[in-house]
Amino acid sequence: MIPWRDSPWRNLVAGLLYMALVIGLATLAYVDLGWSWGDAFYFVTYTIFTVGYDELHPIVTPELRFVTISTIVLGCTGVIYLTGALVQFLTYMQLQQFLGNRRMKNRIGTLSGHVIVCGYGRIGHMLADELKAGGADFVILDRDEAKLAEAAARGHLTWAGDATDETVLEAVGVLRARALACVVPNDAVNVFITLSARNLNRDIDIIARGEAASTKSKLLRAGANAVVEPTHIGAERIAQHILFPQSSKLTDSGRMRALAVGLHGLGLELEVTAASADYAGKSIERIEHEADGKIFVVAVNRKGGETVTRPDPSIMVEPGDGVVTITRAGRSKKLGN
Helix, strand or coil: CHHHHHHHHHHHHHHHHHHHHHHHHHHHHHHHHHCCCCHHHHHHHHHHHHHHCCCCCCCCCHHHHHHHHHHHHHHHHHHHHHHHHHHHHHHHHHHHHHHHHHHHHHHHHHCCEEEEEEEHHHHHHHHHHHHHHCCCCEEECCCCHHHHHHHHHHCEEEEEEECCCCCHHHHHHCCCCCCCEEECCCCHHHHHHHHHHHHHHCCCEEEEEEECCCHHHHHHHHHHCEEEEEEHHHHHHHHHHCCCHHHHHHCHHHHHHHHHHHHHHHCEEEEEECHHHHHHCCCCHHHHHHHCCCCCEEEEECCCCCCCEEECCCCCECCCCEEEEEEEECCCCCCHH
């Protein structure tokens, strides 16, 4: 960071303060010599900025001439200084933007095996935070400069551009990326992004957001490896909080969320599921045995509200119980299905 004494802001602020001081003192001087406040301020303003209108009142006394000459000399000097400071400031800001974009481009150019997040809305914001917490390299791609500024302020790599443009995707390293997330709140745009990314990189994992039920098949045909439906996920989370509040509090804790991130990296999921009637009267040991090691029960939320953590293998699971499980990613949301 540039020290304040060398910053263009310093010169700009100093110039503005100097001009305010000159205008204020000159106006007071004319008022003291008998002019009205309005006439004095008006005359000082157009004198300093050299517009050159006629004098409002005759400048005939030595005092008036001295104040007028001083106003012209000091005012014109201030205007020249302020103009130079403003030019310096604008040049500095443009140079900073240019160098910032160049640094960002260089950093993106060194990435390999990273994640591209297309869209920095509500979902993109949360996704970026989760990726950062998981230690993944990623870059945010969006057209909205305000959103990108917010992302940059949070320490994320950003790139301004249209994610449907293959040139832009190449600029953010789609050929070297391991995954791309389409989380733009527009299904049609997500389909185009998926098509473009798949056309450029046949091996990249594409996870796309789909709002409408009919969009899922289109995204999959366009080349998406997986489609996430935020509306359905939100409904499932609400149902979990209603049906199994104690288990939901358990899985939403900071430590459990961190554990869930680690498990996801291993292809596993930590979730609250509803035990189906197929498992009524069965012990945890039997459920895990019949699942052939694909399910591991870590807690049971009884229908009456009691939560049993570190359950004994002999505990029986009843219909309506909530079960906190570690499962392989992509398994059914209900035990026994």
